[in-house]
Amino acid sequence: MARSEPASKQERPLAEPQTAIRPPKTGELVARRLRRMIVEGELKEGDSLPYEAALVEHFGVSRPTLREAVRVLESEGLVELRRGSRTGARVTFPGAEAVAKPAGLQLQLGGATLADVYVARGAIEPLSARLLAESGDGEAYDALEAALEETRSRLGEVDLFAAASARFHLRLVELCGNQTLALMAGMIHEIILRQTQTAVRASSRDQAAPDAEASYERALRAYAKLVKLVRAGDGEAAEVYWRRHLDASDQLVLAGHEATRVLDVLD
DSSP: OOOOOOGGGSOOOOOOOSSOOOOOOHHHHHHHHHHHHHHTTSSOTTOBOOOHHHHHHHHTOOHHHHHHHHHHHHHTTSEEEEOSSSOEEEEOOOOTHHHHHHHHHHHHHTTOBHHHHHHHHHHHHHHHHHHHHHHTOHHHHHHHHHHHHHHHHTTTOHHHHHHHHHHHHHHHHHTTSOHHHHHHHHHHHHHHHHHHHHHHHHHHHHSOHHHHHHHHHHHHHHHHHHHHHHHTTOHHHHHHHHHHHHHHHHHHHHTTTTTOBHHHHHO
16 A cells, blocks of 8 residues: 655645736737837837738737737837827837826825935935946036036026926936936936925025025035036045035925925825
């Protein structure tokens, strides 16, 4: 009589799956292929997708399946449907807002605070300053200086100065050469912009005009010093300086608002 295997070596039944594994629909597979064609440059921004009949034949699918695939790409911002006399779909490249809006919503749903967002910025920007300084990219240095001059030109215009200031911070990250950091900065840009505008308006109300303008001048001097360090290629100094600047400026901007929810800023 055969002996049974010890309990420890017996096959155990698999636990019940929490969710069923669904194979992708044909429309999703077609969307995946078209998406890859766009990402790899086979289809470029501004190109029109081939006629529907040609795509149906190419992929060997039905018209409804193809249209489902195109709708998937439209929801991702990768194609734009044109209706009317010139029907068809045109390839488009979504901007940062394509992820910024869902990210902002996620932060709202999670109850994120302004302090949370500013901590993230404090992690992103100093590293970006180092990367930019060490890149040796003269055109990027010029672009950052142009952002500085744009901010300087808005001195005295409260809302425009706040917008240009927030844009300077974003440009710093966009120009550093790291696309992932740039995407992350773009995701929180709208939140930073709204809070910057609120802080600048409050400063204008609460301080005498010369004192408020002096604080804006200090910000411009900080931006100018950063540009100088970046142009000098001193990555370590740029990173250390910008972290110190953000630590000081964030305390002023967030004073009394650390627990303010992102929901209340974007609402």
